[in-house]
Amino acid sequence: xKIAVACNTPSPAGTVALRFGRAPWFLVYDTVANRLDTLPxxxxxxxxxxxxxxxxxxxxNTRVGAVVAGEFGDSALRILHGARICVASAGRIxxxxxxxxxxxxxxxxx
Numbered sequence: 001x002k003i004a005v006a007c008n009t010p011s012p013a014g015t016v017a018l019r020f021g022r023a024p025w026f027l028v029y030d031t032v033a034n035r036l037d038t039l040p041x042x043x044x045x046x047x048x049x050x051x052x053x054x055x056x057x058x059x060x061n062t063r064v065g066a067v068v069a070g071e072f073g074d075s076a077l078r079i080l081h082g083a084r085i086c087v088a089s090a091g092r093i094x095x096x097x098x099x100x101x102x103x104x105x106x107x108x109x110x
Contacts, residue, residue, distance in 0.1 A: 003029045003102055004059050005095040006069035010038040012096035018070030021052030027095045028062060052076035068098045068107060
């Protein structure tokens, strides 16, 4: 499974982005390949709903199974849930901690 974390920097040491649609980066961890990739979010400066919609489409097309961020907008949630992608919220923690917490079942699907 691939787990995406909305992040403020392209590093596991970076903090989880509080707003999904405005995250400049997504860290995508592939649990099968044990590999971490960075994915820029080029549409983060668009309108409020549009940035989240485009981010959700980007991750859907990347075939992630789960997404972690601070908060999600309604439009993004509809797309993510429609694609059967697990959505979890995390506070101000590092992306590495968010991945660990998700794998340990500490972050709950919204």
